[in-house]
Amino acid sequence: MRARFEEKITHRTVAALRARGHAVIDDFLLDVDANAFRDELERLSMSRDEANGRRYVRSNRTQFGDRGRHSKPNVYECDMHDEETVGETRGSEAYATTWRFFDATASGMANAFVRVAPEMRLRTGNLSRTVKLQVNEGGGACFPWHFDNPSAPSNRALTCILYLNPEWKRGDGGEIRFQPFCGVATTVAPRHNRLVIFWSDRTLHRVMPFHGTRRYAVTVWLDGDFVDERTGVSTNVCELNLSTREALDDIAATAKKLAASNIQRALSRAVYADEYEASLVECMGNAPGAMEMLESHYEHCREVKKNKALKALVDALREYRREVEANGLEVNVP
Numbered sequence: 001m002r003a004r005f006e007e008k009i010t011h012r013t014v015a016a017l018r019a020r021g022h023a024v025i026d027d028f029l030l031d032v033d034a035n036a037f038r039d040e041l042e043r044l045s046m047s048r049d050e051a052n053g054r055r056y057v058r059s060n061r062t063q064f065g066d067r068g069r070h071s072k073p074n075v076y077e078c079d080m081h082d083e084e085t086v087g088e089t090r091g092s093e094a095y096a097t098t099w100r101f102f103d104a105t106a107s108g109m110a111n112a113f114v115r116v117a118p119e120m121r122l123r124t125g126n127l128s129r130t131v132k133l134q135v136n137e138g139g140g141a142c143f144p145w146h147f148d149n150p151s152a153p154s155n156r157a158l159t160c161i162l163y164l165n166p167e168w169k170r171g172d173g174g175e176i177r178f179q180p181f182c183g184v185a186t187t188v189a190p191r192h193n194r195l196v197i198f199w200s201d202r203t204l205h206r207v208m209p210f211h212g213t214r215r216y217a218v219t220v221w222l223d224g225d226f227v228d229e230r231t232g233v234s235t236n237v238c239e240l241n242l243s244t245r246e247a248l249d250d251i252a253a254t255a256k257k258l259a260a261s262n263i264q265r266a267l268s269r270a271v272y273a274d275e276y277e278a279s280l281v282e283c284m285g286n287a288p289g290a291m292e293m294l295e296s297h298y299e300h301c302r303e304v305k306k307n308k309a310l311k312a313l314v315d316a317l318r319e320y321r322r323e324v325e326a327n328g329l330e331v332n333v334p
């Protein structure tokens with residue numbers, strides 16, 4: 001495997017990130033590497049470790065509010081940092097590309113960004129990135145709207161997802177969809193050898209229901225050099241550092257400011273309440289945890305509305321986003 005991160009991650013990548021909140025790089029790996037990587041993921045997703053017979057890929061378990069961890073139906077993951085899970089594959093030729101990619105991301109990926117955009121303050125080195133292998137097994141498998149870095153003290157700064165799906169075609173679903181704060185949505189197809197990059201703490205995104213056979217994705221999360229302790233899921237206006245009266249005076253300017261900031265995380269659920277709800281229902285169906293996740297979402301929205309100033313701000317933002325959506329065109333990256 002020849003990782004050519006520095007060739008592929010360029011000033012254009014960073015310009016797209018700054019302009020739209022996400023960037024797309026096609027042909028990220030050499031064809032031969034992408035194809036080998038895909039074959040290995042397929043093998044891994046079918047295999048079990050010899051010691052205890054467990055599948056290497058397991059149910060995705062996501063922390064949801066303070067209500068524990070729940071699994072998304074038909075979504076399976078392998079944490080490459082979990083020594084027990086991956087121990088048997090580390091030295092195996094059958095997974096050579098997977099592990100070369102993992103090793104190459106240790107500092108190579110962050111270094112490529114640092115070279116073109118040092119101001120992003122990404123950390124480099126083995127402990128500053130996380131890698132996850134993921135397979136969605138059709139049947140409508142999807143992810144609800146979320147942020148990858150939902151609150152402090154997470155250091156996750158940048159999410160980089162490599163899709164490995166040579167047979168993906170329109171109609172299969174499984175696209176990643178971005179909702180910029182009070183902007184128009186963009187949908188990106190999970191095409192083979194495509195890398196999609198976005199800010200982990202200010203990019204609301206979800207995965208659309210997937211109806212093909214298997215959808216493979218490898219996610220690399222790169223850590224940043226600082227954590228914003230102040231922000232997160234708090235519904236306390238003071239903690240948000242927002243003067244709601246000033247914010248209401250020019251709602252377009254406020255929306256723009258929030259779109260560029262991770263403070264949007266505290267308002268996102270209330271501003272996009274119906275979308276969050278619909279995506280949770282779509283993703284979880286009747287699976288265990290579905291009701292708890294919905295209840296936690298409603299509770300958060302109720303908390304926001306309890307605060308008069310915050311409610312006024314949310315109402316104004318909701319009205320503003322509808323206006324933007326009515327006048328803008330969604331983007332589709334096929």
Ligand SMILES: O=C(O)CCC(=O)C(=O)O
Binds near residue numbers: 143148205207217
């Ligand atoms: O599979 C994808 O396209 C994105 C998955 C995702 O959002 C996540 O793992 O946080």
Ligand SMILES: [Fe+2]
Binds near residue numbers: 146147205
């Ligand atoms: Fe995500």
